[in-house]
Amino acid sequence: MRVIFKTLRWILHVITYSIKLFMPLLPILRYPDPRLKKVAKRVEKFDDSIRRLAADMAETMYEAPGIGLAATQVDVHLRVIVIDVSETRDQLLVLVNPELVESDGLQVCEEGCLSVPGIYDKVERAEYVTVRYFDAEGQEQSIEADGLLAVCLQHEMDHLDGRVFVEHLSQLKQSRIKAKLAKQSRITA
Ligand code: K1U
Numbered sequence: 001m002r003v004i005f006k007t008l009r010w011i012l013h014v015i016t017y018s019i020k021l022f023m024p025l026l027p028i029l030r031y032p033d034p035r036l037k038k039v040a041k042r043v044e045k046f047d048d049s050i051r052r053l054a055a056d057m058a059e060t061m062y063e064a065p066g067i068g069l070a071a072t073q074v075d076v077h078l079r080v081i082v083i084d085v086s087e088t089r090d091q092l093l094v095l096v097n098p099e100l101v102e103s104d105g106l107q108v109c110e111e112g113c114l115s116v117p118g119i120y121d122k123v124e125r126a127e128y129v130t131v132r133y134f135d136a137e138g139q140e141q142s143i144e145a146d147g148l149l150a151v152c153l154q155h156e157m158d159h160l161d162g163r164v165f166v167e168h169l170s171q172l173k174q175s176r177i178k179a180k181l182a183k184q185s186r187i188t189a
């Protein structure tokens with residue numbers, strides 16, 4: 001009897017561990033959840049809670065997998081984003097209170113969003129951006145970016161202002177996307 005009980009406990013442990021392995025650490029809000037529209041507040045105190053949030057967001061982003069994540073998407077309305085566009089997935093950027101200080105040119109890039117699963121579409125963004133921000137230790141930094149990093153910075157900063165990339169698309173496309181996502185959630189419910 002004890003052996004059976006121990007085996008069952010071990011099986012349960014393996015199942016729980018496997019589920020955890022494939023699940024993002026923090027639940028990600030799905031469009032059109034109204035909480036994605038909230039404007040995030042500036043971080044005033046750089047304490048351990050901010051570093052913990054950034055670490056949990058990074059883990060969630062890597063597990064999803066994604067190349068960026070904004071705190072808004074995990075229902076935390078503070079101006080914190082994490083980004084890693086490297087192929088090696090080892091160049092994590094944590095940006096607190098990011099501000100666009102310069103932008104130039106235009107580029108059109110196919111975007112996706114962890115809050116809008118399965119939807120990809122072209123969006124026009126600035127080609128070059130300079131972003132001033134604070135790192136997790138509260139040190140002021142600045143980053144100049146082009147290509148995918150520039151797109152990702154603009155996409156994540158949009159989230160902090162309550163904007164999702166699909167809002168750059170036509171009303172017709174937005175309605176179709178909402179209908180598709182509603183159908184998806186009816187199927188998975
Ligand atoms: O904000 C988010 O939801 C993350 C989003 C960021 C982004 C993607 C594409 C263009 C602009 C911004 C994603 O990461 S969607 C997933 C994705 O693009 C991806 C996932 C794995 C490997 C490579 C890309």
Ligand code: ZN
Pocket residue numbers: 112113114115155159165
């Ligand atoms: Zn997104």
